[in-house]
Amino acid sequence: MPTVYLKNSKVLMAILMVIGTFFMTCKNDMEVVQELGEEDTAPFQTVYDGHYTFTDSGRIRNVLLAGKLEQFIQDSDYTRVSSGLTLDIYDRAE
Structure with missing residues (x-):
């Protein structure tokens, strides 16, 4: 019985040391994390083959x-359009 307790305590001690080392070494500098989140080149949303219909008072x-x-x-929101663009504009006569 004492040898089982001794083996379990060694395993437990090893696990605690690994977990303790993990928490001691994993620290993030908040400035670095914020800079990573400010990626200027990645779009917020991408749409392929978009088809948008704009209406006003029930008319297209x-x-x-x-x-x-x-x-x-x-800082200034914008939308970039590539791979072709077609805009059909309708007036009241149609």
Whole structure:
């Protein structure tokens, strides 16, 4: 019985040392973490083969077809359109 207790205590001590080492060495500098989150080149949203219909008072005003739309959210929000763009604009006569 004493040898089983001794083996268990050695295993437990080894596990505690590994866990303790892990928590002592894993520290993040908040400035570095925030800089990583401020990636300027990655879009917030990407849409492929987008088809948007804009209406006003129940009437279609324009239809936008785009191959690829990328929305960026930064100091000034913008949307980049690539791979083709078609914009059909309708007036009241149609």
